[in-house]
Amino acid sequence: MLSNLDYTMFQWINHLAVSERVFNPLMVLLAEKAEYLFMVGILFYWFFQKAKNRRMVVEACFSACLALGINVLIGMFFYRNRPFVSHHVHWLIHHARNASFPSDHAAAAFVIAASIWIWRKRDGWIWLLLASGISLSRVWTGVHYPLDVIGGMVIGVGSAFLVHYLFARFSIFNKLGEFVIGLYDRAENIVLRRS
Numbered sequence: 373m374l375s376n377l378d379y380t381m382f383q384w385i386n387h388l389a390v391s392e393r394v395f396n397p398l399m400v401l402l403a404e405k406a407e408y409l410f411m412v413g414i415l416f417y418w419f420f421q422k423a424k425n426r427r428m429v430v431e432a433c434f435s436a437c438l439a440l441g442i443n444v445l446i447g448m449f450f451y452r453n454r455p456f457v458s459h460h461v462h463w464l465i466h467h468a469r470n471a472s473f474p475s476d477h478a479a480a481a482f483v484i485a486a487s488i489w490i491w492r493k494r495d496g497w498i499w500l501l502l503a504s505g506i507s508l509s510r511v512w513t514g515v516h517y518p519l520d521v522i523g524g525m526v527i528g529v530g531s532a533f534l535v536h537y538l539f540a541r542f543s544i545f546n547k548l549g550e551f552v553i554g555l556y557d558r559a560e561n562i563v564l565r566r567s
Contacts (some may be wrong), residue, residue, distance in 0.1 A: 377518035381518040384454055385511045389462035395512075396464060402509035403465050406502060409476060410484045413499065418487070425491075430549045431535050432487035439483040439531035440476060443524070447471045452516055475516050478507040478524025479531075486532035504530075 389396055412455035414432060417425040452473040456463045481503035487498025539545045 378517050378519045379459070382461075382511060385518065386462050386514050387510070388456070389464055389512055389514070395454040398451040399512040401462055401512045402505050402516070403477075406506050406509075407480060409502065410481060410499070414484065414486070426553050427539075427549055428487060428491040430552050431490075431539055432484050432532070434534040434539075434549075435483045435487050435528075435532045436480060439479045439528045439537060442527050442531065443474050443476055443479055444475060446523075452517075452520070455517055456514050463515075465515060467515045472516055473520045474521040474523030474527055475507065475510055476524065477510055478503070478516075478521040479528040480524075481506045482525045482528030483532050484528075486529040486534070490532060490536050 389399070414429055418429045450473065451471050454467065454469060454472040455461045456467070457469050468517055482500070485496060485499035485503040488499045502527075507525060510516040511518055535545075539549055
């Protein structure tokens with residue numbers, strides 16, 4: 373039942389690549405390149421208002437490692453073909469014929485977006501909107517089913533909230549974050565002194 377609904381939703385979204393083809397360049401851009409905006413965003417927050425944002429960035433990085441690690445574990449025990457392997461699809465981007473569930477793109481985008489939202493609500497809504505666009509584009513372009521990106525979203529958001537809770541609740545995690553920030557600060561000072 374759930375797989376039938378998933379496939380029906382996939383067909384409806386993926387068919388938009390034909391009926392609404394004017395949006396295809398945007399969807400291809402979101403599916404292939406928009407993830408780099410999250411990397412640029414993390415770097416921006418790291419260097420902008422350092423004292424306020426660095427803990428957020430550290431939590432986001434730990435959260436991303438957790439989310440993508442969970443994805444790897446799921447992939448070891450559960451394999452799902454990509455839509456273009458099992459069905460006729462409107463396939464707009466090239467992709468390897470590897471596991472489809474859960475979506476790494478959705479997990480990575482949502483884990484960073486949720487980490488930012490936890491600390492900076494106004495900015496976070498923009499990042500969540502971009503993460504949603506990336507997730508939609510992965511279905512639109514034919515490389516994921518809707519449940520793949522929903523799974524990635526749940527893993528990403530769940531990882532962000534779990535890591536934030538651990539950092540806020542347990543001093544060992546808080547000290548780990550401070551250690552990472554302090555390590556970077558020391559390295560930065562050494563580089564600046566030498567230049």
